[in-house]
Amino acid sequence: MKIGISSDHGGYELKEYIKEYLDKKNIEYIDYGTNSLDSVDYPDYGLKLAKGVVSGEVDRGIAICGTGIGISITCNKVAGIRCALCSDTYSARMSREHNDANILALGGRVIGKDLALEIVSTWLKAEFQGGRHERRINKISNIES
Numbered sequence: 001m002k003i004g005i006s007s008d009h010g011g012y013e014l015k016e017y018i019k020e021y022l023d024k025k026n027i028e029y030i031d032y033g034t035n036s037l038d039s040v041d042y043p044d045y046g047l048k049l050a051k052g053v054v055s056g057e058v059d060r061g062i063a064i065c066g067t068g069i070g071i072s073i074t075c076n077k078v079a080g081i082r083c084a085l086c087s088d089t090y091s092a093r094m095s096r097e098h099n100d101a102n103i104l105a106l107g108g109r110v111i112g113k114d115l116a117l118e119i120v121s122t123w124l125k126a127e128f129q130g131g132r133h134e135r136r137i138n139k140i141s142n143i144e145s
Contacts, residue, residue, distance in 0.1 A: 001124070004058035006032035006049040008042035008071065011064025011108035014116055018062060021117050027124070030058055046074030053102050054080040061103040062120065068107035075103050079144040082137070087111050089122040096126035098133045 003022060007015035012034055022029050032048040034040045042065040049061045061083075065071040068085045075083035083103035084095035087110060095101035104123045106116055 001027065001060065002058045003027055003029040003124075004032055004049045004052040004061040005029050005064075006034075006045040006061070006071075007064035007108065008034060008040050008045055008066070009037050010042075010066030011068075011071070011106070012037055014106060014108035014113060015062075015064050017113050018064075018116065018120055021120065042071045043074045046071040047078065049103065050075040050078035050081045050083070054078060059102075060124075063103055063105045064108050065105075066107060066109040068105040068110065072103075072105035075105065080141075082140065086119055086123070087115075089118050092119045092123040093126045096123055097129045098136075100128040100133070100137050 005015055005018060030052060032052060033045050046063050049063050052058045053061045063071040063075050063083065072083045072085040075081050081103055082099055082101045083105050084099060084101035085105040086092040086095055
């Protein structure tokens with residue numbers, strides 16, 4: 001599995017922390033930026049990540065801004081993206097198992113680093129269950145067309 005990861009300045013420090021975790025777990029990733037604490041616009045980085053996911057350049061993505069809200073809204077504007085903003089492990093697991101979320105959004109100024117790693121770990125391990133959930137995902141996809 002190859003992960004894409006992006007952030008604005010508000011999520012930069014958490015992004016770098018998560019990259020260290022991915023390195024330790026030997027999980028391949030592409031960093032779509034930003035690359036410093038300098039102020040940038042989260043839509044630019046959410047869009048880069050979302051395009052990477054829908055193109056297949058990466059399998060799933062992790063998007064981070066100060067609250068996670070703005071970057072998740074941005075990602076969800078791209079057809080084929082199901083970005084879930086999660087601040088707990090249960091929501092992270094359900095976003096994969098029931099909603100087949102392909103991008104996880106986090107708030108770099110909202111959750112602590114250790115909790116963020118628990119959420120990321122849970123989200124990466126969880127798999128879509130299909131079944132009755134597939135019908136619902138198809139309905140979401142039909143809205144996009």
